[in-house]
Amino acid sequence: MSDLADTGTGRAAPLRRAARAGVWPGILLVAAVLVGCVMLALALGPASLSPGRIWDLLLAGPVGGDLDNAIFWQIRMPRVLVAALVGAALAVAGVILQDLFLNPLTDPYVTGVSSGAALGATIGIAMHLSNLPWMTVLAIVGGLGTLALVWLAARRRGRIDIFVLLLAGVTISYLASAVVTVLMIKANEDMHAIVFWLMGSFSGRGWSDVEIALVTVPFMAAPLFFTREMDILLQGEKRALELGVEVERTKRMLLVTAGVLTALAVSVSGIIGFVGLVVPHIVRLLVGPGHRALLPVSLLAGASMMVVADLLSRTIVSPNEIPVGVVTTFVGAPLFVYLLRRGRRVR
Amino acid sequence: MTVDDKRPTAAGQSGEPLVALRGVDFAYDERPVLRRIGFELRPGDFTGIVGPNGSGKSTLVDLVDGILQPTSGEVLVRGRRTDRYRRRDMAREVALVPQHFDLDFDLAVREVVEMGSYCRGKDAASCGDPEQMLARLGIADLAGRRFSELSGGEKQLVVLAQALMQQAPLLLLDEPASALDVSHQLRLFDLLKELNADGLTVLCILHDLNLALHYFDKLLVLSDGEVAAFGPPDDVLRPEVVEAVYGVRAYLHRHAGRTYLTFSPRLRGERRGRVHLVCGGGTGAGMMRELVDAGYEVTAGVLNALDTDEETGDELGLRMAVEAPFTPIGDAAHAENLELMHAADLVVVSAVPVSHGNARNIDAARDALRSGIPVWADEGVCVNDFAGVTGALAEDGARFFAGEEELLAAVRGRSFGDGRASAPGAAAGQATGPKDGPPGAAG
Numbered sequence: 026m027s028d029l030a031d032t033g034t035g036r037a038a039p040l041r042r043a044a045r046a047g048v049w050p051g052i053l054l055v056a057a058v059l060v061g062c063v064m065l066a067l068a069l070g071p072a073s074l075s076p077g078r079i080w081d082l083l084l085a086g087p088v089g090g091d092l093d094n095a096i097f098w099q100i101r102m103p104r105v106l107v108a109a110l111v112g113a114a115l116a117v118a119g120v121i122l123q124d125l126f127l128n129p130l131t132d133p134y135v136t137g138v139s140s141g142a143a144l145g146a147t148i149g150i151a152m153h154l155s156n157l158p159w160m161t162v163l164a165i166v167g168g169l170g171t172l173a174l175v176w177l178a179a180r181r182r183g184r185i186d187i188f189v190l191l192l193a194g195v196t197i198s199y200l201a202s203a204v205v206t207v208l209m210i211k212a213n214e215d216m217h218a219i220v221f222w223l224m225g226s227f228s229g230r231g232w233s234d235v236e237i238a239l240v241t242v243p244f245m246a247a248p249l250f251f252t253r254e255m256d257i258l259l260q261g262e263k264r265a266l267e268l269g270v271e272v273e274r275t276k277r278m279l280l281v282t283a284g285v286l287t288a289l290a291v292s293v294s295g296i297i298g299f300v301g302l303v304v305p306h307i308v309r310l311l312v313g314p315g316h317r318a319l320l321p322v323s324l325l326a327g328a329s330m331m332v333v334a335d336l337l338s339r340t341i342v343s344p345n346e347i348p349v350g351v352v353t354t355f356v357g358a359p360l361f362v363y364l365l366r367r368g369r370r371v372r
Numbered sequence: 373m374t375v376d377d378k379r380p381t382a383a384g385q386s387g388e389p390l391v392a393l394r395g396v397d398f399a400y401d402e403r404p405v406l407r408r409i410g411f412e413l414r415p416g417d418f419t420g421i422v423g424p425n426g427s428g429k430s431t432l433v434d435l436v437d438g439i440l441q442p443t444s445g446e447v448l449v450r451g452r453r454t455d456r457y458r459r460r461d462m463a464r465e466v467a468l469v470p471q472h473f474d475l476d477f478d479l480a481v482r483e484v485v486e487m488g489s490y491c492r493g494k495d496a497a498s499c500g501d502p503e504q505m506l507a508r509l510g511i512a513d514l515a516g517r518r519f520s521e522l523s524g525g526e527k528q529l530v531v532l533a534q535a536l537m538q539q540a541p542l543l544l545l546d547e548p549a550s551a552l553d554v555s556h557q558l559r560l561f562d563l564l565k566e567l568n569a570d571g572l573t574v575l576c577i578l579h580d581l582n583l584a585l586h587y588f589d590k591l592l593v594l595s596d597g598e599v600a601a602f603g604p605p606d607d608v609l610r611p612e613v614v615e616a617v618y619g620v621r622a623y624l625h626r627h628a629g630r631t632y633l634t635f636s637p638r639l640r641g642e643r644r645g646r647v648h649l650v651c652g653g654g655t656g657a658g659m660m661r662e663l664v665d666a667g668y669e670v671t672a673g674v675l676n677a678l679d680t681d682e683e684t685g686d687e688l689g690l691r692m693a694v695e696a697p698f699t700p701i702g703d704a705a706h707a708e709n710l711e712l713m714h715a716a717d718l719v720v721v722s723a724v725p726v727s728h729g730n731a732r733n734i735d736a737a738r739d740a741l742r743s744g745i746p747v748w749a750d751e752g753v754c755v756n757d758f759a760g761v762t763g764a765l766a767e768d769g770a771r772f773f774a775g776e777e778e779l780l781a782a783v784r785g786r787s788f789g790d791g792r793a794s795a796p797g798a799a800a801g802q803a804t805g806p807k808d809g810p811p812g813a814a815g
Contacts, residue, residue: 127476257487259477264470266439268538269463269491314477 048318055325062329066105066336107230108335109328110238111294114286116327119301121283132302133287137194140201141171142291147205151212161292168288224348225295234293252316299353395445406597418568420584421577423594429577433544438462463491467535471546482515488537505533524551545576561587636665648716650733654680655722673709674701700729713740723752731759741768
């Protein structure tokens with residue numbers, strides 16, 4: 026009989042067995058991977074820094090007058106931190122939305138939040154508010170405003186209809202994109218800036234961007250307290266009600282969390298695709314769909330993937346940069362296909 | 373078993389019902405689904421809900437669980453209205469095993485079962501052990517399997533385990549047997565019976581009226597959104613109730629000390645004709661049922677009381693000429709039999725053994741032949757003819773068929789009385805003869 030019981034995990038990935046033993050081994054492993062990626066990203070670039078040098082710079086803290094120190098603390102560190110936070114936020118938002126919509130094709134951008142944020146940013150660029158915090162503020166306002174609109178559309182008798190929400194999100198997404206296109210044509214001299222923003226980048230991100238990105242931390246932490254509810258919701262809303270979950274309250278909390286994470290991520294980095302779609306799937310294949318492992322591991326894996334993608338984007342054809350969204354796709358797609366072929370099923 | 377922890381110390385403790393519905397109406401948007409529903413469940417009740425598809429059974433169960441709220445009237449669980457409960461508190465009182473349950477995600481059975489203890493909070497001690505629960509249901513070996521790999525029957529038991537983890541005193545089940553084979557069905561209901569003996573109150577929707585009859589202490593019959601009957605199964609599942617609710621004819625049979633229901637489709641409109649059966653000893657029971665189902669008015673005789681065919685005819689409500697048990701056919705029964713035969717459009721003789729005790733039935737059939745009523749007989753009747761009378765039947769013009777199947781096929785192939793020729797005759801062109809013309813099958 027015990028043979029029979031083991032067949033379920035016999036072919037599973039090693040991380041999956043770790044997840045069975047408890048979630049911590051898996052989390053610590055991916056955390057170590059993240060630390061490695063961050064070190065790599067801090068070390069590599071036009072001026073490479075040795076691990077020993079990085080250690081010295083870390084201990085020294087930001088000091089004026091030293092070129093290495095300036096590169097490390099003023100250029101690389103904020104850029105890497107923003108990339109890590111954005112990657113983590115998108116991955117967490119992806120997990121939440123995929124499991125809430127029970128739809129594997131969902132990414133953080135289906136709610137229309139990203140398009141709203143893009144619209145806000147585009148307006149900022151068209152009004153030449155580019156280098157002010159105004160642009161970020163406009164992007165956040167655009168993203169959250171869209172979330173509110175979609176929310177109102179999907180509300181019926183005090184309940185949020187997930188299906189309507191998805192459709193409304195996609196519709197508003199298209200609408201916002203159409204407006205962005207019109208603005209791009211109108212503001213032809215700024216077209217380049219708009220296109221560049223839309224493609225997403227961490228180029229030139231500084232500590233003020235880190236501060237905005239840090240706001241995502243409590244929103245990434247919040248869902249960690251609702252992993253049981255999220256597990257139960259995989260059985261559908263009705264079953265969750267039957268098992269005692271306050272479904273509407275949980276849904277509201279999760280939707281707002283995912284919306285805010287997406288809006289913040291997009292506002293500091295533009296629209297970077299693929300991470301929010303693929304990281305949750307990859308992690309699900311490795312640790313299974315239980316959220317106690319899925320959420321923290323996705324968070325760390327999203328951060329790792331984005332840091333590596335940004336590293337590649339600025340080093341492959343240095344001194345030029347490839348848009349980071351292109352890199353995430355190039356790195357993520359083959360990895361995803363490989364895991365799909367190897368794993369038995371996506372979900 | 374942890375379920376009885378929540379059990380009230382005595383069943384009739386305060387006389388307070390566990391669940392009470394009072395004047396409950398429910399409508400989806402404007403479409404009314406349930407009307408004037410009122411009933412109570414007491415601790416320890418083992419109640420089944422039956423009713424046709426669309427009669428509102430699942431809706432009723434969702435109302436009890438507080439997932440739906442009545443448009444008027446009130447649903448009380450332990451004396452408190454269901455809309456006054458937080459979901460977690462409700463889940464501690466009422467557990468539900470849904471009809472459809474699917475999970476596309478790759479969770480282990482253990483994890484799925486464990487979700488049931490959500491309403492018990494984070495304290496492991498009060499949550500119960502998923503492995504123990506699976507062992508209780510006899511499926512301990514499934515714990516490490518993936519839920520998505522299980523068979524339909526295994527899934528059903530796992531979901532039951534999940535619901536039992538709630539340790540609620542009331543268990544609702546929505547057609548738990550629909551995906552199960554007969555052995556799993558019986559196992560499930562035996563299990564529910566056991567849990568009930570441990571103090572669990574059970575309210576279960578099911579479709580199989582015979583299972584309902586055998587397992588449940590009380591049945592609630594829903595018909596078109598209203599309670600058609602509520603009470604002990606024998607009172608509730610009377611053939612006339614079943615006919616009224618389901619629109620089929622129902623027959624009660626007693627066999628090996630149990631009562632069974634069988635069903636026939638209700639006829640649409642006119643009768644197809646009247647057939648008189650000469651049979652006995654079980655040789656005619658099958659034909660009786662077939663002919664009744666096919667829409668013929670069936671009479672039979674002479675049969676001895678307590679004969680298998682007589683009992684079947686009685687269950688089917690047929691008019692019969694009956695003689696006392698183990699008694700040769702007397703004058704009165706013979707006369708009644710002749711009367712029935714002469715009112716028939718066709719006399720059918722089964723492969724009944726003929727002896728001096730029932731030889732008068734063959735005489736009666738010959739009498740019918742002389743009056744112009746066709747007599748069709750199973751060849752088998754000549755095999756066990758200990759009275760030597762069937763030869764005369766053939767001489768008088770009875771038509772013989774090789775067995776019951778052919779006989780029935782021939783009967784179905786033509787219509788009687790003033791009915792038009794039916795399909796086989798029509799297919800053969802205008803060759804259809806008069807009323808007693810050649811039957812479709814070869815003699």
